[in-house]
Amino acid sequence: MIESANLLASKTWHIQHAHLVIAAMRRFAEELRAAGFAVDYRFARTLAEGLHDHRAIHRTEEVLVMEPASRSARERMARLGCRVVPGNQFLCHYSDFAAWVNRRLNVRMEDFYRWQRRRLGYLMEGTGPRAQPSGGRWNFDADNRRPPPRGHVWPAPLTSPLDDLDRAVIEHISPFCEGESPTGIWATTRAEARRRLDHFIDRVLPGFGPHAEAMTTGSMHLAHSLLSPYLNLGLLTPAEVCDAVQVAFDRGLVPIASAEGFIRQVIGWREYVWGMYWAGMPAYAGLNALGATRPLPPVFRGNAATQMRCLDQVLSEVRTHGFAHHIQRLMVLGNLCLIAGVDPAELLDWMWASFVDGAEWVMVPNVLGMSQHADGGRMATKPYASGGAYINRMSDYCKGCHFNHSRRTGEDACPFTTLYWDFFARHQVRFARNPRVSRQVQVAMRLDDLSEVRECANEVVTRLSAGQL
């Protein structure tokens, strides 16, 4: 196992991201040693140097590595002469995904998901071609768009106390990192990750789904699983996570809408994203279909304050935990950058460093594709652009905000609302024939005050770039 100093210095990582990866590596090495394996744990300037030293000292003829999820890492392994062996971090290898794509005219996540359900047998009644989805429907997503309920008590995340190993890692990585120091929220061993899976199944899963799109100042957790870092690091496998959900459903402990909603995220979205990543790389990482070139607003890096309550709330959660849930990523952080015309590659780089579950394979389709529409619609057939009205409906962020979510011009106009209309006017040619958003384009082009909106939008992006919003 090699800790590469260059990799650590390659980005300004959120300290909780770097801590999670390095502490999990060091603990895994300890566990392997305790189980009787000989572990060569090396600190090197680069991966290549670490491997060279290992080969020289141990006269190793062949080095096997588990297949890395991201292309850049896989290529590096190949360059270093390592033999890649299959891993267990996904249930559908990207070569099988590519074969599935080749058999179809249209590539849609929902079709892939149903294929996965049939193939893997999760939440199915019966076997073979006659098998039917449990609950009589493939998808209960329509039930999952409710705003946050008032006064609801959301589960608190589990924590684990920090020990000497954590403190040593924190001291080692601090000079390269930003964000608040680890609090014990993120598990760094398989046993602790399993404990979080059990907690999720018992306490959180029954409420998973109905409020999946809700955002509230009262909880960073809501009814999300917070399991992505462990799935991405390999502390948990997708198979064991889905098996646990199936068992809870079979025992009648979880409603079908919650079990289905979660299984869809894991065997549907997660695997689809991975397949799309490999199908599109290496070109995918450089796409910028909307020609967005503005720099990432300084408030993202903590170099400015903001009066936008939603943005302030989500960025402060990222600083505190290295985490934001899906809708915060998509509809606050991503949405703002999309409608403000921020360079998608800059947002990707920031998110990769800032989120504890960040990795190239998952960021490219989610950030460039789904969130920034930089792939021209491969991941999502519409741009995820919204104004303040959506944020107000799905969160408690707008109450007490300096800006008025329903105003698009004027001193107190909500920047999301102004930029939303400007976005559709700016991209009218591209989206006029898109059935999912053509109405927004028409409405934007017919606004009485469109020229005022455009002026106001220019001012908003100027102030955003200057850290004065």
Ligand SMILES: Cc1cc2nc3c(=O)[nH]c(=O)nc-3n(C[C@H](O)[C@H](O)[C@H](O)COP(=O)(O)OP(=O)(O)OC[C@H]3O[C@@H](n4cnc5c(N)ncnc54)[C@H](O)[C@@H]3O)c2cc1C
């Ligand atoms: C702009 C943007 C950036 C994102 N960045 C990341 C990232 O760096 N790492 C990451 O793992 N996910 C990323 N996602 C996907 C998703 O937001 C996170 O997987 C999820 O928020 C993690 O929280 P959770 O474990 O509580 O998820 P839950 O809501 O509990 O979902 C369960 C699991 O489903 C999987 N999943 C659900 N949706 C996706 C998806 N779109 N892509 C991949 N896996 C998915 C995750 O493994 C997740 O743990 C991103 C999404 C967007 C829109």
